[in-house]
Each structure stands twice: as C-alpha cells, then as structure tokens.
Amino acid sequence: MKFSANGYYIESYQKCPNCGVLMYANSEEDRKKRVEHEDKTYCSQRCVDWSIAREKRRASAAG
Amino acid sequence: MDFVTMNILDSAMVSICREMGITLMKTSYSTIFNEALDFTCGLADMNGDMIAVADFCPAQIGGMPLLVQSCLKEIPISDIHEGDIILHNDPYRGGLHTPEHTFFKPIFVEGEIMGFAVAIGHIAEVGGMAPGGFCGEATEIFQEGVRIPPVKIVKRGEDNVEVWKLLLANVRTPRVNYGDLKALIAAVDLGEKQMQGIFAKYGKAKVKETVADLLLYSEKRMRAELEMIPDGIYSFDDYVESDGVESDKNHLIHVDVHKNGGSIVMDYHGTSPQAIGPINATLGVATSAAYNAVLHMTDPTIPRNSGCFRPIEVMAEPGSLLNVDFPAPSVGGNTETHPRIVGTILGAMSKALPDRVMAAEGGTHCNFVFGGVDADTKEYFACYDLEAVGWGGRSFADGNSAVDSINGNCRITPVEVYETRFPWLIESLALDTDSGGAGKHRGGLGYSKQMLCVNDVITCSQMTDRHLLAPWGLEGGKEGGCGATLVMKDGEDTWKTMREAYGKASTSRFNNVAIRRGDRVLLRMPGGGGYGDPAERDPDAVLSDLKDGYISKEAAKKYYGYKEA
Ligand SMILES: [Zn+2]
Numbered sequence: 001m002k003f004s005a006n007g008y009y010i011e012s013y014q015k016c017p018n019c020g021v022l023m024y025a026n027s028e029e030d031r032k033k034r035v036e037h038e039d040k041t042y043c044s045q046r047c048v049d050w051s052i053a054r055e056k057r058r059a060s061a062a063g
Numbered sequence: 064m065d066f067v068t069m070n071i072l073d074s075a076m077v078s079i080c081r082e083m084g085i086t087l088m089k090t091s092y093s094t095i096f097n098e099a100l101d102f103t104c105g106l107a108d109m110n111g112d113m114i115a116v117a118d119f120c121p122a123q124i125g126g127m128p129l130l131v132q133s134c135l136k137e138i139p140i141s142d143i144h145e146g147d148i149i150l151h152n153d154p155y156r157g158g159l160h161t162p163e164h165t166f167f168k169p170i171f172v173e174g175e176i177m178g179f180a181v182a183i184g185h186i187a188e189v190g191g192m193a194p195g196g197f198c199g200e201a202t203e204i205f206q207e208g209v210r211i212p213p214v215k216i217v218k219r220g221e222d223n224v225e226v227w228k229l230l231l232a233n234v235r236t237p238r239v240n241y242g243d244l245k246a247l248i249a250a251v252d253l254g255e256k257q258m259q260g261i262f263a264k265y266g267k268a269k270v271k272e273t274v275a276d277l278l279l280y281s282e283k284r285m286r287a288e289l290e291m292i293p294d295g296i297y298s299f300d301d302y303v304e305s306d307g308v309e310s311d312k313n314h315l316i317h318v319d320v321h322k323n324g325g326s327i328v329m330d331y332h333g334t335s336p337q338a339i340g341p342i343n344a345t346l347g348v349a350t351s352a353a354y355n356a357v358l359h360m361t362d363p364t365i366p367r368n369s370g371c372f373r374p375i376e377v378m379a380e381p382g383s384l385l386n387v388d389f390p391a392p393s394v395g396g397n398t399e400t401h402p403r404i405v406g407t408i409l410g411a412m413s414k415a416l417p418d419r420v421m422a423a424e425g426g427t428h429c430n431f432v433f434g435g436v437d438a439d440t441k442e443y444f445a446c447y448d449l450e451a452v453g454w455g456g457r458s459f460a461d462g463n464s465a466v467d468s469i470n471g472n473c474r475i476t477p478v479e480v481y482e483t484r485f486p487w488l489i490e491s492l493a494l495d496t497d498s499g500g501a502g503k504h505r506g507g508l509g510y511s512k513q514m515l516c517v518n519d520v521i522t523c524s525q526m527t528d529r530h531l532l533a534p535w536g537l538e539g540g541k542e543g544g545c546g547a548t549l550v551m552k553d554g555e556d557t558w559k560t561m562r563e564a565y566g567k568a569s570t571s572r573f574n575n576v577a578i579r580r581g582d583r584v585l586l587r588m589p590g591g592g593g594y595g596d597p598a599e600r601d602p603d604a605v606l607s608d609l610k611d612g613y614i615s616k617e618a619a620k621k622y623y624g625y626k627e628a
Contacts, residue, residue, distance in 0.1 A: 013155060013389050018332075020346050020379035020386040022156065024136045050378065054332060 018047035064276045072261070072273050073366050076115030079257040080104045083182060083250040084117045090249050092242030093187045094484055095447045098476040102184035104250050106258060107131050107167070109140065109178055112369035114274050121358070122401055122470040123183040125351030126159045128369050131167055131181060133157025134213040145171040146220030148248055151213040152189075154204065154345045155389045160397040161208040162186050162196040162447070164244070166216070168251040172262040177270070180254025182247045187432075188240060188445035190233040192574065194434025195445050197526040199307040199572035201341040201392040209233045217248065235434055236445045281370030286325030288361040289374055292415050296321050299411035301423075303384070303403055304531045306340030307395075307572030310562075313532065314338055314384050316403055320411045329353040329408060330378040331385045340572065341526065343387035344396030344404065349379040352404035355470055359405070360412060360419045395430075395526040395572065398449075401470040402426040403528070413537055418458045422500065422592030423534035425452020425509055427546060428468055430526040431586055433578075437486060438518050446485050450586060451475050452529075453499050453507030456540055456594030461604075462507030464494055464613075465588075486518035495544060495587065497615050500533075501622035502540030502593020503600050508613060509544055509588035516582045524574035525561075529589040531570075540593030541622065546571070546586075553581030597622040 014023045017040050023030060034041055037048045083104035088097050095101045103123035105116035111132035116124050133156045134149055143149070148168045152158050158165070167181040189208030192198045198206050209230060216226050230244070231237040262270055297320040302313040317333035329349075337343045344352070354372050365371055379386035385404065387393045402424065409420040429450035437444050449471065454462040467473045478489045490513045500506035525548055533542035548570060549558035560570040567573040578584060605623045608614040619625035 015346075015381040015386070015388075017381060018378055019376070020349075020381050022133070022346070027136060047378075050328075050330075054330065 014041065016043035016047050018042055018051045064280065065273065068269070069273050069277050069280065072265070072270065073115065073277055075261060076106055077117060079254055080106060080115050080117035082257065083180065083254045084119050086253050087182060087184065087246045087250040091246035092239040094476045094480060095185055095187045095449070096243060096246065098480055099449055099473045101449065101471070101473050102182065103127070104254065105181045106254060107179040107181055108274060109176060111135050112278065114178065114278065114368050116367050118472070120470070120472055121355045122159065122348070122351055122397055123163065124367065125354035126347045127181060127183060128372065129157040129347050129350055130165045130183070131179060134167070137213050140176060143169050143176060144219050145169065146217065147215050148217035148251060149213050150211055150216040152211045154387070154393045156212060157347050159345060159347050159351070160394045161191070161204070161210060162189050162394070163397060164247065166247045166251050168255050170255050170258045172259060172267055177262060177267060178258065180251040180258060182250040184243065184247050185447065186240060186243055187447040188234050188236045188434065190235065193432065193524040194235055194522050195432025195447050195524060197394050197430045197432045197447070197524055198341060198392070199524050199526045199569070199574045201394065202308060202339055204390045204392055207341065207392050207394045235443050277366060278368055278370035281366045281368050282373045284365045285361060285371045286374050288365070289322065289327055290325045292322050294323050295415065297411040297414055299407050301403055301407045301410065302532055303342050303400055304528060305569040305572060306338035306342045307569045308340035310568040314342060316384065316400070316407045318404070318407045318411055320408060322415065326374045326376070327357060328376040328378065331383065332378060332380050334380065335384045337382055337384055337387050337391050341392035342384070342395040342400055343391055343393045344385045344400040345393050346379055346386045348396045348401050349385040349404060350377045352401045352470065353377045353408065355401070356405045356408035359409070359469070360416055398428045398430055399426070399526060399528045402468045405469050410535070417538070420537070421457045421462060422455030422502070422506060422537040422540050422594045423543065424454040424462065424469055424591045425529060425534055425543065425546065425589035426468055427452060427528040427589065428471055429586055429588055431523065431548070432525065433521045433523040435518055435521045444485060448476060449473055450512065450588050451510070452588045453509045453543055453590030455534065455537070455591040456500065456502045456504035456506050458504070458594060461505045462499060462591035464499065464508040465510050466507065486516070486521065488515040488517050489513070490515055490583070494613070495590065496612055497618045498544030498590030499613065500536045500541045500543040500591060500593035501597040501618065502536055503595025503597065504540070504593065505600070505608065506534065506536070506540070506543040506591030506593045509546065509590040511585060511587045513583060513585045516578045516580055516584070519580055521578045523576045523578050523584070525572065527571045534589055534592040536592035537594050539596040541597060543590035543592045546589040548587070549585040550578070551583045553579065558585060598624060
C-alpha cells in the first residue's frame, strides 16, 4: 500500500493519458508495457501512437 | 471446436446466471431488486473475463470484466480461498458508482480456482448526503455514500463481521441493506454450486477448453459483424444538461468512432472536462457504454461474453466527463451519462448503419430517490425509484413507449407495490400525449406520474436529465418531449420546478428537498425522438395514434398534414 500524492488514499491513481486505464504500481506485467512520452507515462506504445495520430488528424482538420 | 458441447455449456451457464438472478430477485428486500431488477449475474474465468451472463442490466454486464479484473489486481489469486466472497463498489477502481455493489466468489474445484460467480446489484441506500444514494448536488465522492475497495465480506465461508459492522453502521436502512446484501451473496453461492456441478459432469480440462472456444467464437462472430460496417471515422456530439451545481451549463460528450476491419475504437477525447457535480462517468461506465452500443447494433444471437468485447477499445481521457478522477462525484454517470454515451455512439453510427440505430431515447432513469421515518412503523425507509422513457424511432418501426432507458433493462415498480412499501399515494400514471417525436416512425411516448405525500415529511432527491435538451430525431424526425419534475405544495394551486419552489440550481438534479404531507410531486419522463420525415408517415398510423390519444389533433395537423373530415 502507498499513499497518493494528495494524501487521500492508498493508491496513486496513475492513468494512461490516452486510454485512461488505471496503471497499478504493483503489476510487473503492466509495467513492462509502459512507455514514457513527452513527460507522460502511457500504458503502451499503441496509446502513444494513437495519441500522436489523433493530434495530427485534428491539426490537419483545423487547417 | 466442439460446437455441440460448446452450445450445451453456453446454455447451461446462461441458465445458471438467470437462476442466480431469480434467487436474488426472490430473496432481496428492496423494490429496486425484487421489482425493478436492477442487478446482473454472471460467471467469469480466472482472468476476470466474463464467460456467461444473464439478460439483466446492460450497464452492469459491460462493467463486469473491468470490475473483476480491477479487484484481482489488488487481491491476488493466491490470497483468495475457498468460501471467500469479495465485495467492491469503488468507482475509481473499475467500479460504476457507489450504489453498484459487486460480489464475486471463487469457484473451487478439487482445491483449484476455476473462475468466479459474480453478482452486481444497485443497493438503494448507501449512506452519504442524501437518502436513496443519488445526491444530485454532490461535489465529492464522500457525499455519495460508503466507498468500498475490494474487501472480503465472507472469509472461508464465515461472515467477516468487522466488515458487516462498518457497512451497516453507515447506511440509513441497515435491516433492508442486510437483506439485499445477503441476497447478492445467495446469488454467488448458487452460481458457485451450480458451476461446480458443471465441472463435475464435464471435467476441468473439457470445461476450460470449451469456454476458451466459446469466447473465441463470440469474438469471431463480433469481428465478422464489424467487418460488414464500412470503415471510417464517425463522429457525433451530445450534451448532458447541468450537473446540479453549475446551473445552465451543458457538458459535451464527443465521440470519434474508428471502424477498421473487425475492430472498433471509441475515442472520447474532445469530451468536456469532468464536472463539479455528480454527472461524471467512471472508466467502467465509459467502457460499458461502448460495449452496450455495439451490442445494440450487432447480431443479438452472438453469445454474450468477453469475447464480444475483444474487438472494442475505449479511449477516455483522465479527468474528463467520461473518466472521472478522484475525488470527484460520479453517481449520475452510470445512470444518466451512460445512455447519453450510447446515444452519441448510435448517432455517430447512423451514417454507416441507418437501419440498426434509433433516434435519441429519453435517456434517463428519472432516479427519484427518497427517505424518511414512516409515521406508522417508525422505521427508516429509503427508496431508489427508477422510471421509464420513450425510445427513439427507427428506420422500420416506431419507438417503444415507457421502456427503461438503454442501459437499464429494468422494470417500473407497480403502483400497488409502491404505495404499499412507501408513504405515497399515486394519483395518476399515464402516457403523455405528443411526447413521442414526430416522424415517419414516431418516437415512443414518455409518461407522467403524480404522487401525493402521505407521510409527515419525505426527503427527496433526484438525478435525471432531458428537462431542457430534448431527445433528438434522425433523418428528418422531430425531437421527443422533455421531462420535468414539478411540485405543488399543500394549499397551493400551481406546479413549480425545484428551482422555483426551493431555489435549486437545476430542475433535474437536486437533493434533500423536504416534501411534506399534502404536497404533490409530478414526474414527467421524456419521450423518444422521431425517425424520418413526418410527412411520410402512413396515414393509417396517424389515425391510429389519434384514436389512442398518442398524438393530439393539433400535432396531427402540424406534423402529419391531418385534415378533419
Ligand atoms: Zn493506454
């Protein structure tokens, strides 16, 4: 168990910025898949790629 | 694949789930279970994947895999023993909202866990700031009742009394809660026992192999269905009106549906940030709503299990309306925001699948909750009352009238039961003329329920929607009628909204209004949007609607070109 940054409870509630899944601190299997990108931790490379593609798509739609 | 055994096992497991649900219905204390059937029962494998489910509440069906898997992240399989039952309701750990209590029990066969029996039910009273669980003005989770991380409520077959004491000390109706919680336990006990019978008959290896085949079969059939939909990115917007705190602010739900071959991704990025009030959806809700929408658009004969869900992915930005961050409130997310998400996905897919979607349904469960001390029995009562709405018109048929919103599949509590259990007199309950949106295929009708308070005081709260933003039509169909909640105080002769009568920020979301003896409350449920140009409606259908009182002469003239003979 560990306390979150705001001290409320025993979890840090770290979520993937793309898909939003909760990333548990104690899961070795999940940890192996994680990727750092622009100072954020994503659950997987797929979420990094999706996030970049979304930004590109929206930028081109905006002209 | 051994299709014969697979079909037999699938049917047997679904029957077990139904039997679990019937047990829960028959042994529970609350009307939300024994009348409304706001629960679901299923079976999961060791990974938390759903392998069978009964046809109860879709919100909970789609939420089940993430719920069980989240618990297993915190309680490893090695710490789960025969006879244990795990309880969980935490919205931030795969949960749906605080009232939704998940129970699951390991199925041990010859000392080995082979899977879990799961029951999820909406507990009517959970403590917190308002009786009945829906605090329409909550601004943090702590006002929404007891929050339960995964804990063992039963350990090796014995009640974990310390947990029971904590739970029951924090709710207003401990006797009723005890009965409902025990009913949920009875359901998982039965599921465990019946599945042990299945393992005894077929053997562990055969069941394991066949269940894996079954999930693969559902996945393949779902992918085949998705492959028939044209590839593309389909987008749509809808809004949740007000959050009970910031008046007149609408909250955007945006979806980009990426359909590519046999896969589909619901990308919700672009949705509003999470609200201050309790309309936020958890990731479990956002995921369940995506599954629900896809199941509504695809072949209903595909066996319902986690295999169906494998081709579906969800992208829900943390801190948004569709992936609430701690400690923001979320009680309305599972009931009001879920159907709005489904409607948004159906709206997006109307361009690709016009014959498999409908115009907007009423999209609310009304969620009129109340509690108080009964003047006769002196016992505290609390009720979570859900009501039905009109559904949207379709390309081939009118919308259904007075059916529970798309994520509920629940029943309306009969008036006689309602009056027997709670101190209200129901003065009228009738379909509302003209509440179904006009269209070639008319939207289903909503209805109104007028109630007289016959107790000294009843503390009432509500979490509903569609008072201001009407259910939309499709392909030229018109909007359905809005809902309303009105009060007429004893001795007065005018109906007022909760904003007019009690100064609440919202007419549709509020809590702890004291309704006194002689006061009346009128709940009006929205209708569904129409589908197609009303001018194309079959004239015989217009006449039939007139005869039944579904539409007025004025509406018939205005929308359908009706002329009096
Ligand atoms: Zn991710």
